[in-house]
Amino acid sequence: MGLHKIVQILIVVTFLGVYEIATRMHWLDSFTFTPFSTMVLNMVENLSNQEYLKNHFGITAFEILTSFLGAVIFGIIIGIILWRSDFIHHIFQPYLMLFYAIPFFALYPIFISIFGVGPFPVIVIGLLFSMPAVITNTALGFREIRKVLIKVGLSNNLSFRQMLLYIYFPAAWPLIFTGIKLAAAYSIIGVIATEFILSARGIGYTISYAYNNFDLNGMYSSVLLVVVISLVVNFVLGLIENKLYQRNV
Amino acid sequence: MGSTLIMAIVIYFNIGTKGRRTMTDLLMKVENLTKIYSDGSKDVIALQNIDFSVEKGEFISIVGPSGCGKTTLLEILSGLRSATSGSIKIKGKAVNGPQDSIGIVFQEESTFPWRTVLENVEFGLQMQGKPKSEYRQKAIKMIELVGLKGFENSYPHQLSGGMRQRVAIARTLVTEPEIVVMDEPFGALDEQTRLILGGELLKIVEQTKATVVLVTHSIQEAALLSDKIVVLSARPGRIKHLIKSSLPKPRDAQALTTPEFAEITQKLWSSLEEESLMRQESNEDKVVG
Numbered sequence: 001m002g003l004h005k006i007v008q009i010l011i012v013v014t015f016l017g018v019y020e021i022a023t024r025m026h027w028l029d030s031f032t033f034t035p036f037s038t039m040v041l042n043m044v045e046n047l048s049n050q051e052y053l054k055n056h057f058g059i060t061a062f063e064i065l066t067s068f069l070g071a072v073i074f075g076i077i078i079g080i081i082l083w084r085s086d087f088i089h090h091i092f093q094p095y096l097m098l099f100y101a102i103p104f105f106a107l108y109p110i111f112i113s114i115f116g117v118g119p120f121p122v123i124v125i126g127l128l129f130s131m132p133a134v135i136t137n138t139a140l141g142f143r144e145i146r147k148v149l150i151k152v153g154l155s156n157n158l159s160f161r162q163m164l165l166y167i168y169f170p171a172a173w174p175l176i177f178t179g180i181k182l183a184a185a186y187s188i189i190g191v192i193a194t195e196f197i198l199s200a201r202g203i204g205y206t207i208s209y210a211y212n213n214f215d216l217n218g219m220y221s222s223v224l225l226v227v228v229i230s231l232v233v234n235f236v237l238g239l240i241e242n243k244l245y246q247r248n249v
Numbered sequence: 250m251g252s253t254l255i256m257a258i259v260i261y262f263n264i265g266t267k268g269r270r271t272m273t274d275l276l277m278k279v280e281n282l283t284k285i286y287s288d289g290s291k292d293v294i295a296l297q298n299i300d301f302s303v304e305k306g307e308f309i310s311i312v313g314p315s316g317c318g319k320t321t322l323l324e325i326l327s328g329l330r331s332a333t334s335g336s337i338k339i340k341g342k343a344v345n346g347p348q349d350s351i352g353i354v355f356q357e358e359s360t361f362p363w364r365t366v367l368e369n370v371e372f373g374l375q376m377q378g379k380p381k382s383e384y385r386q387k388a389i390k391m392i393e394l395v396g397l398k399g400f401e402n403s404y405p406h407q408l409s410g411g412m413r414q415r416v417a418i419a420r421t422l423v424t425e426p427e428i429v430v431m432d433e434p435f436g437a438l439d440e441q442t443r444l445i446l447g448g449e450l451l452k453i454v455e456q457t458k459a460t461v462v463l464v465t466h467s468i469q470e471a472a473l474l475s476d477k478i479v480v481l482s483a484r485p486g487r488i489k490h491l492i493k494s495s496l497p498k499p500r501d502a503q504a505l506t507t508p509e510f511a512e513i514t515q516k517l518w519s520s521l522e523e524e525s526l527m528r529q530e531s532n533e534d535k536v537v538g
Contacts, residue, residue, distance in 0.1 A: 162376060
């Protein structure tokens with residue numbers, strides 16, 4: 001393990017340690033902060049609760065996964081269309097660039113009136129929020145393939161299917177994967193944020209419910225769970241990327 | 250003026266007397282090839298009436314001032330671009346489009362970064378649908394031939410520029426194309442590596458009995474490697490000279506010091522110098538006009 005890794009870990013451990021002591025000694029306002037160890041205990045307790053597991057964690061995991069996979073699949077398909085057609089690409093490029101400049105969640109009253117409440121609108125919003133990242137990166141990845149690699153394929157007399165499988169996809173993969181990683185982060189944000197306002201189930205809902213009822217422990221345990229989910233997703237995607245990165249520098 | 254005339258005579262004489270080879274197995278014939286790019290309003294003639302032939306096992310270089318259409322000619326030869334008129338025939342069959350009988354080595358970095366050296370070299374045969382046992386064995390042999398034994402499982406980014414170009418050459422040669430077309434394959438490398446790799450290339454080519462058409466702007470490279478050198482004129486590209494080399498084979502860096510080598514480079518120099526001067530003059534005319 002390199003020195004920088006050790007320092008990185010030390011920073012987190014020190015921060016959590018100081019925070020733990022500060023809350024236990026009541027240096028920090030106990031109506032705002034709870035000790036880290038309490039958060040962890042509450043989180044574990046929540047996760048061993050069947051109802052929480054099924055109605056909140058399970059629903060949220062399902063919503064995140066569905067919106068993420070949907071964003072990846074549709075995003076790649078639409079990205080391919082934008083790559084093959086200059087016309088469509090030129091039309092939609094500015095909209096895609098502007099998408100993340102719009103404060104998406106400020107539009108929530110509209111979402112409620114269109115989609116109502118429940119898991120379906122949550123998934124749709126998570127998907128809409130994360131898909132543009134995949135579209136943009138897929139189109140860019142395919143468009144930026146070095147011409148000479150395509151020439152190698154053509155000079156080997158490859159069919160379009162072979163070009164796609166053996167040249168285009170592997171060459172564009174690093175950028176597509178960047179889009180996929182962004183989509184994972186965006187779909188987590190999209191799902192949790194939508195649950196705050198549009199749902200009666202899910203982790204986002206438990207956070208806002210606990211907050212409104214001054215249930216500090218309940219709130220922090222769910223917040224911690226969201227952080228843990230993000231870290232796990234990031235870690236898994238990082239592993240996959242590392243495996244592919246070796247092949248793609 | 251006088252020296253040019255003498256040069257022309259010398260070159261003619263050379264073609265007349267030394268232009269004999271024991272093999273006269275015609276492989277590729279380029280006839281009357283012309284390429285015109287039309288850019289909406291005006292036409293640019295890139296190549297005009299190019300005629301030459303390639304015999305089996307021959308090593309041909311194409312040199313010329315920059316912008317004379319060398320790369321265009323090469324892309325037409327390899328079927329990646331179509332000619333405006335004229336024809337290319339390989340063993341009597343017209344070339345229109347890429348085909349397995351022609352292999353190309355590109356100037357730019359062209360190895361697949363997502364494949365190991367072995368997988369890179371296997372690419373062509375794998376795409377042709379050959380059984381794995383066959384292409385793996387051939388690829389391993391070819392990797393050994395280009396001097397990359399021990400690097401089979403490395404990725405291109407772990408290799409130097411010269412090694413990557415060896416991988417690209419191996420990837421092309423392993424498919425055993427009738428003609429290997431190379432576009433300044435060592436252009437991105439330093440002069441020293443370029444000549445060393447050039448010498449190695451000759452050995453490999455001799456072992457695999459490949460026929461090579463090489464585009465280069467290095468006079469030394471052309472003189473060292475070729476049996477026949479086609480000198481193109483400045484735009485529009487026409488064949489200005491056809492120089493045959495009598496350098497003994499096998500050649501290596503030693504050949505650089507022989508009088509024959511000096512003679513060929515001298516011929517190439519004066520031929521190209523003339524072209525470059527003419528080009529400059531015509532450019533100056535344009536500025537004045």
